[in-house]
Amino acid sequence: MSKITQFSTIGALMSGHLRGEAPLSHFCPAHGFGLGCSPEISGELTIHEGKVHEASAGEALHLVTAETLVPFLQVTEFSPQQTHRIVSVTQDTAYERLSQFIRPDNIFLAVTIVGVFDHLLLRRPQRAEGSQRSVDDVAASQREDSYKSISGRLIGFWTPELFGRVSVPGFHFHFLDDEARISGHVLEFEASEATLSFEEKTSIEIVNPASDAYRALSIDVGALDEMIHRIEK
Ligand SMILES: [Zn+2]
Incomplete structure (x- = not known):
């Protein structure tokens, strides 16, 4: 399948539309690959081989059920087209490493980087206490943890800058360790050696939320662009 299926957009999420509306079962294929977040951004979701792992600050990593309704999700079936050994890869050199093999600027890719990470910085949100919170509340309460030799x-995905209000532009990675105990949104990484695999996705299907709350959402696209770069990258 060369398609990415996505529920909602990073733009709607960052404009504060955090309520869960999409049932995971509806979007996630059996061997699904991807990422997302849980309602009110209570957790970062990482989807590997069809299992959906939820990482929240201060909680053990756990699976969420297929009935869970989520506010944002990006999934696909991943069949790598190319796999390469790469050296000295970090969040800053990953674009260069990828560009040795493909010109990514204007295309979508599903991407994995597998290996032992000498350094990894993950971000996980605190679970929401009430039923509603703002993006600023989420940002203020999230926690960062660093790991060595993990x-x-x-x-994750590579999204062209052109689609920067649909998805996080550039790389958006979540992490899952080999034992499925540690996961989260990736802020920094460093591996002296790793395996890079990717698959070009020629189409993206965006399912828009259909609720009245979404219809009534006011979106300031100018402020949004700044926010997406500040919070998601
Ligand atoms: Zn993320």
Whole structure:
């Protein structure tokens, strides 16, 4: 399948539309690959081989059920077209490493980087206490944790800048360790050696939320662009 299926947009999420509306079962294929977040951004979701792992600050990593309604999700079936050994890869050199093999600027890719990470910085949100909170509340309460010599995989997508209000532009990676105990949104990573795999996705299907709350959402696209770069990158 060369398609990415996505529920909602990073633009709607960052404009504060955080309520869960999409049932995971509806979007996630059996061997699904991807990422997302849980309602009110209570957790970062990482989807590997069809299992949906929820990472929240201060909680053990756990699976969420297929009935869970989520506010944002990006999934696909991943069949790598190319796999390469790469050296000295970080969040800053990953674009260069990828560009040795493909010109990514204007295309979508599903991407994994698998290996032992000498350094990894993950971000996890605190679970929401009430039923509603703002994006600023989420940002203020999220926690960052760093790891050394941790074995696992980055799971995510490359999105062209042109689609920067649909998805996080550039790389958006979540991490899952080999034992499925540690996960989260990736802020920094460093591996002296790793395996990079990717698959070009020629189409993206965006399912828009259909609720009245979404219809009534006011979106300031100018402020949004700044926010997406500040919070998601
Ligand atoms: Zn993320």
